[in-house]
Amino acid sequence: MIEVKDLEKSFGDAHILKGITTTFEKGQSNLIIGQSGSGKTVFLKCLLGLFDYEKGSIAYEGKNFSKLSRNEKIDLRSEMGMVFQGSALFDSMTIAENVMFPLRMFTKQSKSEMEDRANEVLKRVNLDGAHQKMPSEASGGMQKRVAIARAIVNRPKYLFCDEPNSGLDPKTAIVIDNLIQEITEEFNITTVVNTHDMNSVMEIGKKIIFLKDGILEWEGSNETIFKTENEAVTNFVYSSELFRKVRKMYIEEDNQ
Amino acid sequence: MTYLHNIGAYFIMIKDIFRRPTKWSVMKPLIFKDIDDLIIGSLGIVAFISFFVGGVVAIQTSLNMTSPIMPKNLVGFATRQSIILEFAPTFISIIMAGKVGSFITSSIGTMRVTEQIDALEVMGINAINYLVFPKFIALTLYPFVISIAMFLGVVGGLMASIYGGYGTMEDYLEGVRLDFIPFHLIYAFIKTFVFAFLLATIPSFYGYFMKGGALEVGKASTTAFVWTSVVIILVNFLLTSILLG
Ligand SMILES: Nc1ncnc2c1ncn2[C@@H]1O[C@H](COP(=O)(O)OP(=O)(O)O)[C@@H](O)[C@H]1O
Ligand SMILES: [Mg+2]
Numbered sequence A: 001m002i003e004v005k006d007l008e009k010s011f012g013d014a015h016i017l018k019g020i021t022t023t024f025e026k027g028q029s030n031l032i033i034g035q036s037g038s039g040k041t042v043f044l045k046c047l048l049g050l051f052d053y054e055k056g057s058i059a060y061e062g063k064n065f066s067k068l069s070r071n072e073k074i075d076l077r078s079e080m081g082m083v084f085q086g087s088a089l090f091d092s093m094t095i096a097e098n099v100m101f102p103l104r105m106f107t108k109q110s111k112s113e114m115e116d117r118a119n120e121v122l123k124r125v126n127l128d129g130a131h132q133k134m135p136s137e138a139s140g141g142m143q144k145r146v147a148i149a150r151a152i153v154n155r156p157k158y159l160f161c162d163e164p165n166s167g168l169d170p171k172t173a174i175v176i177d178n179l180i181q182e183i184t185e186e187f188n189i190t191t192v193v194n195t196h197d198m199n200s201v202m203e204i205g206k207k208i209i210f211l212k213d214g215i216l217e218w219e220g221s222n223e224t225i226f227k228t229e230n231e232a233v234t235n236f237v238y239s240s241e242l243f244r245k246v247r248k249m250y251i252e253e254d255n256q
Numbered sequence B: 001m002t003y004l005h006n007i008g009a010y011f012i013m014i015k016d017i018f019r020r021p022t023k024w025s026v027m028k029p030l031i032f033k034d035i036d037d038l039i040i041g042s043l044g045i046v047a048f049i050s051f052f053v054g055g056v057v058a059i060q061t062s063l064n065m066t067s068p069i070m071p072k073n074l075v076g077f078a079t080r081q082s083i084i085l086e087f088a089p090t091f092i093s094i095i096m097a098g099k100v101g102s103f104i105t106s107s108i109g110t111m112r113v114t115e116q117i118d119a120l121e122v123m124g125i126n127a128i129n130y131l132v133f134p135k136f137i138a139l140t141l142y143p144f145v146i147s148i149a150m151f152l153g154v155v156g157g158l159m160a161s162i163y164g165g166y167g168t169m170e171d172y173l174e175g176v177r178l179d180f181i182p183f184h185l186i187y188a189f190i191k192t193f194v195f196a197f198l199l200a201t202i203p204s205f206y207g208y209f210m211k212g213g214a215l216e217v218g219k220a221s222t223t224a225f226v227w228t229s230v231v232i233i234l235v236n237f238l239l240t241s242i243l244l245g
Helices: A040-047 A070-077 A095-106 A111-124 A140-152 A170-186 A198-204 A231-237 A241-255 B002-017 B024-064 B074-113 B116-122 B127-139 B142-164 B169-177 B182-208 B214-243
Strands: A002-011 A014-024 A028-033 A055-060 A080-083 A158-162 A190-195 A207-212 A215-220
Touching (some): A014 A040, A014 A207, A014 A215, A028 A040, A028 A170, A028 A198, A040 A158, A040 A190, A080 A140, A111 A140, A140 A158, A140 A170, A170 A198, A207 A231, B002 B127, B002 B182, B024 B074, B024 B142, B074 B116, B074 B127, B074 B142, B074 B182, B074 B214, B116 B127, B127 B182, B142 B169, B142 B182
Parallel strands (some): A028 A207, A080 A158, A158 A190
Antiparallel strands (some): A002 A055, A207 A215
């Protein structure tokens, strides 16, 4: 569980996150939605400890990150996995080396132990037989799966994904969403996903927070989001023609 | 203001190169890769340029020696002096600022814009140590590159003299050995070491702290080349004033 209290973050004069308070539960996908530039990535990078923040606190299982000693921070970091927006695979390493990299950094395993574990997670993300490829030779969907494999190889307690569907076709996007959801439940991970993809919202949005210009505008789930009266949320949800049509159909059905 | 800020950030980066070192088992292959990319990969172009510029220096010296009272060994002497004192350490370093410098800036800059640096930091890695330290170690071999440049420059001068009909081998080699001052070699290698450090760190700085996308990677490489050259020329002036002045 991750508890965020009154989080404030600025870059110089630009006030990006304006007092965010929320909690992310274990064993479920927690979604952060909002338009481009609303502060989703900055928020995620604060959660990861990549950005310092001026005010507020972030606690992991009750432990305040900024109050930890350096070694405790490293220990906590080793329990976090991150899937970056562009996958961020190391392009000088093969797919297998990418997946083994966190093990080389955080554990004292032998080469064959690391290889076994890499095989295991690559199989889990349905990537058998691509081990020796370079990331540049893999498709976007494959790269994303490698990034997920690298993020979970060290059995993290926390998984962060920044727009895992961006740049993917709708079908692959759903495969990736389901993979994230399955892994989250299977290993009982606290997962936080940034997205502006309404499909993801419907598929895996057990808990959803909506950011608008760095303010937490609305909190709910994939069940409540379609009923909310909040105008900013409905503008966002029904910004696509498809969803407006679906909504109209529902309303007509209800009226019959 | 931004200049001061950049200079401050540069020195903080220098300190970070040596803090929280990366595991040796991870670092070792990175060092070998950088030796291959930065040192071995530069030998060809450095050898080519040194040989022919050495030749040109010898030819121009002979052509300017119109008076018959000038000793014949002057060509070898003048070529040796200009190659060892200036051409090899400074001129080659400017070329390396273009070749090695833009390689360093663009490879680190690409890692920045594709969030590979963030990925390293999430894993608790000191990314500056991980990225810059292997380049720093690889470039401690830079004096070997410059030694080769010195040797081939002098040989190039010899070849041009003989085959261009500007003098004999004996005269040239006598000139090369004439009035040799060992401190000149020390001066040249002090410069070489300092330039190696600048070549490893200034382009890294511009790559590491860049913002934006692919287009900015190209711009950062150009900026890095300009500033690396400017700093090399200024430091060259400073070191020469102190050591030889
Ligand atoms: N490193 C940074 N320095 C300055 N401003 C930044 C930085 N990163 C993000 N921002 C700004 O923060 C705002 C939110 O960005 P971001 O979190 O990336 O939005 P998104 O919701 O699309 O992920 C944007 O206005 C962006 O320009
Ligand atoms: Mg973003």
